[in-house]
Amino acid sequence: xxxxxxxxxxxxxxxxxxxxxxxxxxxxxxxxxxxxxxxxxxxxxxxxxxxxxxxxxxxxxxxxxxxxxxxxxxxxxxxxxxxxxxxxxxxxxxxxxxxxxxxxxxxxxxxxxxxxxxxxxxxxxxxxxxxxxxxxxxxxxxxxxxxxxxxxxxxxxxxxxxxxxxxxxxxxxxxxxxxxxxxxxxxxxxxxxxxxxxxxxxxxxxxxxxxxxxxxxxxxxxxxxxxxxxxxxxxxxxxxxxxxxxxxxxxxxxxxxxxxxxxxxxxxxxxxxxxxxxxxxxxxxxxxxxxxxxxxxxxxxxxxxxxxxxxxxxxxxxxxxxxxxxxxxxxxxxxxxxxxxxxxx
Numbered sequence: 380x381x382x383x384x385x386x387x388x389x390x391x392x393x394x395x396x397x398x399x400x401x402x403x404x405x406x407x408x409x410x411x412x413x414x415x416x417x418x419x420x421x422x423x424x425x426x427x428x429x430x431x432x433x434x435x436x437x438x439x440x441x442x443x444x445x446x447x448x449x450x451x452x453x454x455x456x457x458x459x460x461x462x463x464x465x466x467x468x469x470x471x472x473x474x475x476x477x478x479x480x481x482x483x484x485x486x487x488x489x490x491x492x493x494x495x496x497x498x499x500x501x502x503x504x505x506x507x508x509x510x511x512x513x514x515x516x517x518x519x520x521x522x523x524x525x526x527x528x529x530x531x532x533x534x535x536x537x538x539x540x541x542x543x544x545x546x547x548x549x550x551x552x553x554x555x556x557x558x559x560x561x562x563x564x565x566x567x568x569x570x571x572x573x574x575x576x577x578x579x580x581x582x583x584x585x586x587x588x589x590x591x592x593x594x595x596x597x598x599x600x601x602x603x604x605x606x607x608x609x610x611x612x613x614x615x616x617x618x619x620x621x622x623x624x625x626x627x628x629x630x631x632x633x634x635x636x637x638x639x640x641x642x643x644x645x646x647x648x649x650x651x652x653x654x655x656x657x658x659x660x661x662x663x664x665x666x667x668x669x670x671x672x673x674x675x676x677x678x679x680x681x682x683x684x685x686x687x688x689x690x691x692x693x694x695x696x697x698x699x700x701x702x703x704x705x706x707x708x709x710x711x712x713x714x715x716x717x718x719x720x721x722x723x724x
Contacts, residue, residue, distance in 0.1 A: 381559045384437070388563030392433040396571050399425030400578055407467055410579055422576055424466045426541075426568040427584015431459050433564045446558065450489045451594050454482050458527065458590045462583035472634040479586065480524050486594070487519035490601075503605050522608065523593060529615030530589030531582060532622070536642045538573025540585055541565055542661045543614060547592050550611055550668030556599045561591065573657075600671065610670035610681055613688060614641075614660060621692040625699045644695040663687050 403409055403423035410422045438445045445452065461478045464470060491512060500509045508514060534540035545565050548558055568584070571577045580588065593612070600607040609616065618641050625639045626632070638647065645656040666684025673680055 381557055385559040385563040385566075388433055388437050388560040389567045390563075391437055392429055392564040392567035393570070395429035395432050395436075396426060396567060396578060399423060399429050403578075408581065410581070423578045424581030424583070426572060426578045426580040427459065427462065427587055428581065429578075430564045430568055430580075430584060431456070431587055433567075434560055437560050445560075446598065447594060448489065451486065454486050455587055455590055455594070457482055459583050459587035462531075462581060462586040465582040465586075472636075475582075475586075476524075476528065476634070479527060480520070482590070483520045483523035486523045487516050490519050490597070491516055501605055504609070519597075522597065523590070525619075526593040526612055526615065527586050527589030529612070529619045530592065531585040533615050533618055533640060533642070534580055534585040535640055536646075536657055537576045538569055539642055539657050539660065540580060540588070541569040541572055542657065543664055544588050544592055545569065546661055546664045546668055547596065547611055550665070550671050551596060551599055553669070553672040554599070555672075556595075558595060561595075604671075607671045610685075611668045613667040613685055614664040617688050617692050621696055624696055628696075628700055629703055639695075639699065641692060641695070648695070648698065663691075 399408075400423045403425050406425075408424040408428075410424050412420065434445060447455065458479065461470075461475060461482075465475055494515075498510055500507050502508070503518075508518070530540060530543070533543065545562065548562050548565065551558065552562070565588075568578075568580065572579065593608075596608055596611055600611070621641065622637075622639050623633050626635070626637065631637065641660060642656045645659065646653040663684050667681050667688065669684070670678070670681035
């Protein structure tokens with residue numbers, strides 16, 4: 380049954396993807412290469428829209444319920460609509476983040492409503508989190524807001540975001556929590572996005588898929604081991620922390636996009652290893668995600684994955700700091716002037 384649902388979801392998503400590619404010029408869902416977007420030619424932004432449509436259609440036709448409550452499903456669709464509007468109109472980053480934050484508050488309220496009264500405290504990163512509503516709600520809001528935004532930010536190379544989503548789904552499947560419809564739809568999107576991109580997920584896809592992943596992981600892991608949530612999303616968390624640090628070093632606003640993410644750094648600092656960027660990052664992500672199902676001496680695998688991830692991000696941060704320190708004052712002022720002009724536009 381699981382394999383059948385995976386195959387059906389894969390085929391249906393392929394059909395929706397092809398239909399979306401044909402309709403994209405008429406819908407205005409084309410990504411044009413410019414600035415830091417260095418892909419070849421206009422590319423349809425329909426992968427995420429096809430995936431969400433597939434999940435809704437397959438679950439309805441086959442009589443399968445998605446593993447989400449009505450509130451969670453409404454939040455996912457709302458996030459997809461926010462991303463779709465962004466794909467069409469290029470929303471300001473602050474507005475997109477604010478809308479995502481509002482959705483996160485609603486999801487956090489839903490989780491708090493389901494928690495039994497008098498539930499025990501839980502451990503997070505070695506600290507005991509007492510059962511205080513304001514504290515638990517704040518942590519949940521951060522979780523539901525930060526992960527989709529981080530997933531959106533790593534969507535900058537063919538196959539990377541979709542591949543990472545498959546890593547998360549695969550890790551949870553390895554822990555006995557399968558989601559075959561999601562896996563099949565992601566495989567369909569990946570087949571059309573890597574190695575040559577015939578379509579992109581778009582912000583509709585990256586934001587909604589990021590939210591699906593965090594809701595799915597939260598429902599599976601929050602009650603048993605909250606720390607596992609940090610392990611499974613270690614890659615986007617550490618990547619975003621590194622990017623924010625680099626932008627602060629350069630005196631750039633943290634909401635202005637650039638090419639300082641891990642996949643950019645690997646490709647531009649080590650050009651001969653550019654082909655290795657995606658498999659390396661996904662391999663390290665899989666090592667970190669294995670924390671949810673490996674036990675005993677095998678826990679060395681996720682620990683090594685985390686060490687590799689932290690070491691690589693630390694190395695690139697130091698290299699950026701060193702390079703920036705030796706730039707002339709004129710170059711720095713010119714860069715800041717360019718940023719000011721960009722924000723004004």
